[in-house]
Amino acid sequence: MRGHRLFRGLHLAAVPSLSRKRLTSHTVRRADDVRAFFDDVAQDYRESHGKAPTLLRDRLRLLRALLPQARGGLLVEIGCGPGQHLLALADHFERAIGLDLSPAMIELAEHLRHQHPLRDRIAFAVDPAEQLATLAPTSVDTLFCVGAFEHMLDRGQVLRQIRRVLKPDGCFICLTPNGRYLWYTGIAAHLGYEVRHLTSDHFITEGEFRTLLATSGFTLVTVGYWSFVPRGDMPALAGTVMTALDAIGRVFGIPDFRGGLYIAAAPTPDR
Numbered sequence: 001m002r003g004h005r006l007f008r009g010l011h012l013a014a015v016p017s018l019s020r021k022r023l024t025s026h027t028v029r030r031a032d033d034v035r036a037f038f039d040d041v042a043q044d045y046r047e048s049h050g051k052a053p054t055l056l057r058d059r060l061r062l063l064r065a066l067l068p069q070a071r072g073g074l075l076v077e078i079g080c081g082p083g084q085h086l087l088a089l090a091d092h093f094e095r096a097i098g099l100d101l102s103p104a105m106i107e108l109a110e111h112l113r114h115q116h117p118l119r120d121r122i123a124f125a126v127d128p129a130e131q132l133a134t135l136a137p138t139s140v141d142t143l144f145c146v147g148a149f150e151h152m153l154d155r156g157q158v159l160r161q162i163r164r165v166l167k168p169d170g171c172f173i174c175l176t177p178n179g180r181y182l183w184y185t186g187i188a189a190h191l192g193y194e195v196r197h198l199t200s201d202h203f204i205t206e207g208e209f210r211t212l213l214a215t216s217g218f219t220l221v222t223v224g225y226w227s228f229v230p231r232g233d234m235p236a237l238a239g240t241v242m243t244a245l246d247a248i249g250r251v252f253g254i255p256d257f258r259g260g261l262y263i264a265a266a267p268t269p270d271r
């Protein structure tokens with residue numbers, strides 16, 4: 001039966017329609033609640049923020065632009081979910097590992113890995129990002145995180161673990177919602193819409209990320225904003241307005257109009 005449910009999840013992930021189910025916030029008190037939420041989501045995994053193929057294409061394009069020029073070695077994704085980004089980028093690296101808090105997500109990722117031509121050099125495992133217990137110190141060339149950092153309960157601890165496992169010339173890339181985005185800071189509440197899947201979700205600002213990186217042993221290499229308009233979580237008219245604002249924000253460099261924040265960072269050398 002479980003196999004059927006997984007297959008249904010994979011099928012739905014490819015449906016290019018907008019979700020019209022209203023986003024509601026689930027109460028989180030501890031890590032077990034986060035795991036339970038994503039285990040549940042994995043049974044019917046789908047992109048809920050907008051058109052799945054478009055969002056995936058945009059994120060992969062940005063990730064490819066942010067990856068170091070000299071690729072190769074070990075690629076790791078934390079909070080990998082079903083592994084769609086890792087599986088798409090694995091061909092640039094000798095080995096690729098996807099890690100996630102949720103056993104059900106890893107089961108879904110394993111299902112996809114078996115269909116991948118490079119499956120023998122890809123692995124998935126359950127491992128919370130605050131621990132990264134499956135990774136040895138200074139073993140990772142590139143580590144990335146997409147749409148998961150905002151769900152992690154102890155982001156300082158996550159960054160310290162990333163710092164521990166990255167090689168001295170390694171690279172950390174993160175794509176996450178922008179904490180300064182007008183939809184999150186005011187418009188959604190004004191219209192009576194929720195923006196967080198979990199009550200513990202935190203949308204980080206560029207300023208907060210800069211401070212967190214600096215205090216966790218990282219040097220910021222690149223920071224910027226990308227076109228993430230969570231139209232699936234908004235009424236249709238708001239989606240049109242926010243898409244127009246995104247275009248204006250892109251041209252005039254207005255962070256509050258942009259839904260996505262990205263950074264690339266390198267370990268600061270030890271003194």
Ligand SMILES: C[S@@+](CC[C@H](N)C(=O)[O-])C[C@H]1O[C@@H](n2cnc3c(N)ncnc32)[C@H](O)[C@@H]1O
Pocket residue numbers: 034035038078079080081082083084085099100101102105127128129130145146147148151152153
């Ligand atoms: C919205 S999904 C995104 C999955 C994937 N990165 C993608 O974009 O398709 C967020 C994922 O983060 C994982 N996650 C949340 N908190 C985590 C933590 N502390 N450590 C590892 N994974 C975590 C969840 O289990 C879930 O699979």
